[in-house]
Amino acid sequence: xxxxxxxxxxxxxxxxxxxxxxxxxxxxxxxxxxxxxxxxxxxxxxxxxxxxxxxxxxxxxxxxxxxxxxxxxxxxxxxxxxxxxxxxxxxxxxxxxxxxxxxxxx
Amino acid sequence: xxxxxxxxxxxxxxxxxxxxxxxxxxxxxxxxxxxxxxxxxxxxxxxxxxxxxxxxxxxxxxxxxxxxxxxxxxxxxxxxxxxxxxxxxxxxxxxxxxxxxxxxxxxxxxxxxxxxxxxx
Numbered sequence: 001x002x003x004x005x006x007x008x009x010x011x012x013x014x015x016x017x018x019x020x021x022x023x024x025x026x027x028x029x030x031x032x033x034x035x036x037x038x039x040x041x042x043x044x045x046x047x048x049x050x051x052x053x054x055x056x057x058x059x060x061x062x063x064x065x066x067x068x069x070x071x072x073x074x075x076x077x078x079x080x081x082x083x084x085x086x087x088x089x090x091x092x093x094x095x096x097x098x099x100x101x102x103x104x105x106x
Numbered sequence: 107x108x109x110x111x112x113x114x115x116x117x118x119x120x121x122x123x124x125x126x127x128x129x130x131x132x133x134x135x136x137x138x139x140x141x142x143x144x145x146x147x148x149x150x151x152x153x154x155x156x157x158x159x160x161x162x163x164x165x166x167x168x169x170x171x172x173x174x175x176x177x178x179x180x181x182x183x184x185x186x187x188x189x190x191x192x193x194x195x196x197x198x199x200x201x202x203x204x205x206x207x208x209x210x211x212x213x214x215x216x217x218x219x220x221x222x223x224x225x226x
Contacts, residue, residue, distance in 0.1 A: 034212070036153075042218075043218055044202075044213075044216055045216075046212075046213060089213075091211055091213075094166050095155055095166075095168050096155035097155065098154065100152050101152050
């Protein structure tokens, strides 16, 4: 199985801050990486697919970069609605695997 | 507009079999490249993939749970069913289904989830 490791596990930030979350894969996954946002009691929401493609309807302050084993999700200027938990997920091969999550809190 | 919704029991006893149904609209699971996957999330923990069925009836399972899982599709009813046998309290989680597209499955649409508690 491909292990996905996210860091940090918790991020304490303020509105307007630039935020970066890192995801590392235990082996190369090319660019088959997705990022999700999840709020309490809600389903995951796809933000980024294929490492850097912005899903339709997602604000442009979200961006993704990276390839092979190292990936980053960036939020250019954090908004109040962005406080949530973020997960990376590889879909290069089965089994599909997720990172442990990064909670972005005030 | 693509929507999905999970249904099934919210409480099951240990050793019982869980049967969950994903009912969807806005697409057909017989359309080339499409599929439906199942995922779960124990309270306060990360997401875990369980199974996925493709348009051509190709099925993939989590290796750690494969012996307990069965995924099927009913194209005429627009439903995908997941069965998990021998339920245990550690299987307590919110279970989600999601629409997938592509051989490397992009998961852009998710159901609201259903919390399943395993307890005697």
